[in-house]
Amino acid sequence: MKQRRLKGLSWTLGLLLIVAMLVTGCGGAGNGGNAASGGNAETAGGNAAEETTTGDNAAPKEKVKIEFWANKFEETTDAWFKKWTDEFNKTHDDIEVKLTIVPGDAWAQKLKAAQAAGKAPDVMTMNYSNLAPSAKQSQILPLNDYLDPSLIDDLHDNVKGFVTVEGKYYAYPMLVEPSAVLYYRKDLFEAAGLDPAKPPVTWAELIDYGKKLTKNGVYGLSTAQTAGDLGWSSWGLQYNAAGHLPITDDWSKADVMVDGYKELLNFYKTLYQEGIMPKQQLAGYADAAPFGQGKTAMQISGSWSIGLFRNEYKNMLDNIGVAPMPSIDGDQTKTTATLGGWTLVVDGKSKHPEAAAEYIGWLLAGDPNIMIDFFRTSQFSKFSPRKSVDEAMNQDPDAKTDEWRKLISEKIVPYSEAEPVYPWDISMFFATAIEKAMKGEDVDKALATAEKEINNFIEKQKLAGTNPRANGGE
Incomplete structure (x- = not known):
């Protein structure tokens, strides 16, 4: 009887020892054991998420x-x-x-x-x-x-x-x-006596080419011509014309009464008034379908139009030329696109x-x-x-x-600027000036109105000094 009791006592003590070892082992793992072995677990409140399992394999950590x-x-x-x-x-x-x-x-x-x-x-x-x-x-x-x-x-x-x-x-x-790429019809260039291998590189050349290409019911050029589209599509040309946008870097005042912007408004005005572009916009700036349909000989649009042409107008791909948007003076290392x-x-x-x-x-x-x-x-x-x-x-x-990809990635993207982060109203004030000039208003008057509207907006919205990208922000 005594021996049996000692055996029972030994078995009980052994069991208690095993349990104690298991408890100690679990506690050690919970206090950084996994980290020591290179594991990691996302935890809530610092406690590892574990699942109860049976068998010898540990449960996977919760994702x-x-x-x-x-x-x-x-x-x-x-x-x-x-x-x-x-x-x-x-x-x-x-x-x-x-x-x-x-x-x-x-x-x-x-x-x-x-x-x-x-x-x-x-x-x-x-x-x-x-x-x-x-x-x-x-x-x-x-x-x-x-x-x-x-x-x-x-x-x-x-x-x-x-x-x-x-x-x-x-x-x-x-x-x-890129917001601005020049697409043009090689066959129509040849028919007008123009070299398809030499697209226009200046605004003056673009106007000249546009005049020669406007015939037989086909417009020489299609681009933005309403304030809503001009507001964003002309950002690159604003940089090209003046080297800056129509507001100072610290957003304290308008900066529109400069010669470059006068040339920009006159550029759009000439295209519109001389019938190089249609009087009524054929489609939004983002939609180059009129070019694909043969209604225009040149199209200024974004790089996204490549997808449209390759998907919807496959039969005319061999006749499409792609070039950087012409610049004010022919220097194509200057920004023409955002x-x-x-x-x-x-x-x-x-x-x-x-x-x-x-x-x-x-x-x-x-x-x-x-x-x-x-x-x-x-x-x-x-x-x-x-x-x-x-x-x-x-x-x-x-x-x-892919020659189109190569040209745009090498000759347009590296020279492009970021889109502005000021309120859209600023862009619309300036774009409205472009549209007014296109339709006949005096350029100086249109710019003066934009200047006044931008300055009033800056004052009302307390924009001065709030440019988040000023002072090393970009």
Whole structure:
């Protein structure tokens, strides 16, 4: 009996010892054991999320889940986002990205409601012009602490400023689209006695070519001619004419009464008054269909029109020439276009900024082939902000033989400026002056009116000194 009791006591003590060892072992792992072995886990309140399991295998750590909202673009772009987000999720054990495509007309309302409810997406698309105001209001986070500096160094020099506010990078750019490219009909050039290999390079030449090409019911040129379109499509030519935009850098006053702007208004006025362009705009500036339909011999439009031509007007591709927009004096290293485009940003209140930035870095700043796949789906109508992607495309069988892509990436993109970030009203005041001059108003009078309207707006809105990109902001 005594021996049996001792055996029972020994068994009990042994069991207690095993339990104590197990408890001690679990406590050690919970206090940094995983970190020591190179693992990591996203935690809530500092406690690792673990699941109860049976058997010898440890449970996988819970994935960090981030929300990504993308504007709805072309079907090919939507499909590209889905394809590569799925690939990210397959290749990352610790992060899961949920993609939501949001139609443009619902974007503002949906985002505002999500922000009010504290449920804004961790990652979202944002165009360049919204970056600086959003950064100033702390709606988006700087990425300096989350992205390797080499990823920023990979950006083309003129594009770095697009995503910079007060010395910090608030987005990673996905693409750039030049706002002004000259498309022209080679066959119509020949019929008018013009050399298709020598498109116009000055405003004076463009006017001269336009006159010679305007015949047989075909207009010599189509471009923006209403204030709504002129407001953004002429930004590049505003830089070209005057070297600056119609407002001082500190946003303290208008800066329109200069000779360059007088020449700019007279340029548009001549095109309109001499019948080189139609009296009624055939389509919006963003729509180059009239050119594709043979209604105009030359078209000034953005790089996106390449996709239209290649998809809808394949039978006339051999007759389309592509060139930089002519400049005021023929110097084509001076700006004639601004670069619009889209970026990815991290929400200012994201609970998982590291994971959000990792996704952005992987998708937009990682393997060049991911972005080459995007540019291929866009028919090379959009352009890369990254040096390494351009270098890789110069070796890609499809990209390196695309002469349109090569010309725009080498002769337009490097000399283009960022879109302005001041309120749209400023652009409309100046664009209205262009439209008034086109339709016959005295140029000096039109500019004087714009100057007065811009200065009144600056005073009422207290804009002076509020430029978020001033003083090293870009």
